[in-house]
Amino acid sequence: MKSDRQFLTDLADVVDDAALDGLRARLAEQAEADDLLDVAYRTMDSPVGPLLLAATAAGLVRVAFECENHDDVLVELSTAISPRILRSSRRVDDVARQIDEYFAGRRRVFEVPVDLQLSKGFRRAVLTHLLEIPYGGRESYALVARSAGNPGAVRAAGSACANNPIPLVVPCHRVVRSDGTYGQYRGGAEAKHMLLTMEAGA
Amino acid sequence: MQPFEAIVAEHGAVVMRVSRSLLGPVDADDAWSETFLAALRAYPSLRPGSNVRGWLVTIAHNKAVDQIRARQRVPVPAGDLPERLAGEEPGPEPGDTELRAALAGLPPKQQAAVVYRYLADLSYADIAALLDCSQAAARRSAADGIAHLRRHYGKDLS
Numbered sequence: 001m002k003s004d005r006q007f008l009t010d011l012a013d014v015v016d017d018a019a020l021d022g023l024r025a026r027l028a029e030q031a032e033a034d035d036l037l038d039v040a041y042r043t044m045d046s047p048v049g050p051l052l053l054a055a056t057a058a059g060l061v062r063v064a065f066e067c068e069n070h071d072d073v074l075v076e077l078s079t080a081i082s083p084r085i086l087r088s089s090r091r092v093d094d095v096a097r098q099i100d101e102y103f104a105g106r107r108r109v110f111e112v113p114v115d116l117q118l119s120k121g122f123r124r125a126v127l128t129h130l131l132e133i134p135y136g137g138r139e140s141y142a143l144v145a146r147s148a149g150n151p152g153a154v155r156a157a158g159s160a161c162a163n164n165p166i167p168l169v170v171p172c173h174r175v176v177r178s179d180g181t182y183g184q185y186r187g188g189a190e191a192k193h194m195l196l197t198m199e200a201g202a
Numbered sequence: 203m204q205p206f207e208a209i210v211a212e213h214g215a216v217v218m219r220v221s222r223s224l225l226g227p228v229d230a231d232d233a234w235s236e237t238f239l240a241a242l243r244a245y246p247s248l249r250p251g252s253n254v255r256g257w258l259v260t261i262a263h264n265k266a267v268d269q270i271r272a273r274q275r276v277p278v279p280a281g282d283l284p285e286r287l288a289g290e291e292p293g294p295e296p297g298d299t300e301l302r303a304a305l306a307g308l309p310p311k312q313q314a315a316v317v318y319r320y321l322a323d324l325s326y327a328d329i330a331a332l333l334d335c336s337q338a339a340a341r342r343s344a345a346d347g348i349a350h351l352r353r354h355y356g357k358d359l360s
Contacts, residue, residue, distance in 0.1 A: 004320060004348045005320050007348070007351070007352065008301070008316070008320040008321065008348070008351070017215075019218070019231075020214045020215065020218060023214070023218075023231060023234055023235060024210055024214065026235060027210065027235055027238050027239065027242075030235060030239055031239065031242055034239065034243075036239070036242050036243055039205075041207075074205040074207070074208075075203075075204065075205065077205065078203050078204065078205045079203065082246060083203040083204065083205055083206055083245055083246055084206055084242055084245060084246065085205035085206050085207055086206060086207050086210070086242075087207050
């Protein structure tokens, strides 16, 4: 005689992933319509590795490199913003398209709303200033500190750049050391080198 | 706290199994969506360390019970059902339908205990908490439910 569990599972349907994929996509749509989708995200491939793109209703809130571990980043967003996080392309597809164009050399300015809520105070002032550094431009950490309103805070400016939650779109890669060397980058020194070389060659 | 996407990924299948066993494949899709939408709404206030599977399965079970009640309230209009065409054989019934009929015949507490134990794989301690009874009572409800199912529906299966 079969076990009770076997008896019942034999009667139950196998739930296949394909059926659930459709329902999960629908859940994200319904959540958005009901104002319950606090953070929507997707991933994309890029010349600097896979990227995670996350957006609130206000705008792009986080871009993460693979070396940051996307799962860890989602847990951080869950704590810092809201655990109501679902994979959903709609809100971030436009950003993904613009990043593709940027790497293809067809875009110099990102036209997406950004949500700077993950950065406070001076760090936020630094990020706001970074948005003004044009494609192909370079600034020293000292100049960034001065432009953000605190000339003495060079080290803090460096840390604001190193912790920029929206790299690429908020172009912290355009900030370099006064001696011309590249300095640290969230996505790794190699990625920063690649971006600056790409922008210089265009 | 886990992002909600991880919760859906981990527990989506078990919620679907529970919904289908009580409602059948068509209505189960709606019940699944309603369950996760309600869960998403409440998720930020879920206590840390909660049994997430038990919580979701309870919502799913309640949604199914609501749907079944609503269905029973809708009168079936006489004469609107199409006659079965001559020569058309009813197709083989999926196992799911059989299970649904079997579960529907159980008293509510036995039904819940069977679904929680054998489809959602919850422990008797969890089931006791969900049904607000002792572990022994939870075990008894599940055993009585299964015995009933075996008596009435499992003749050819055992």
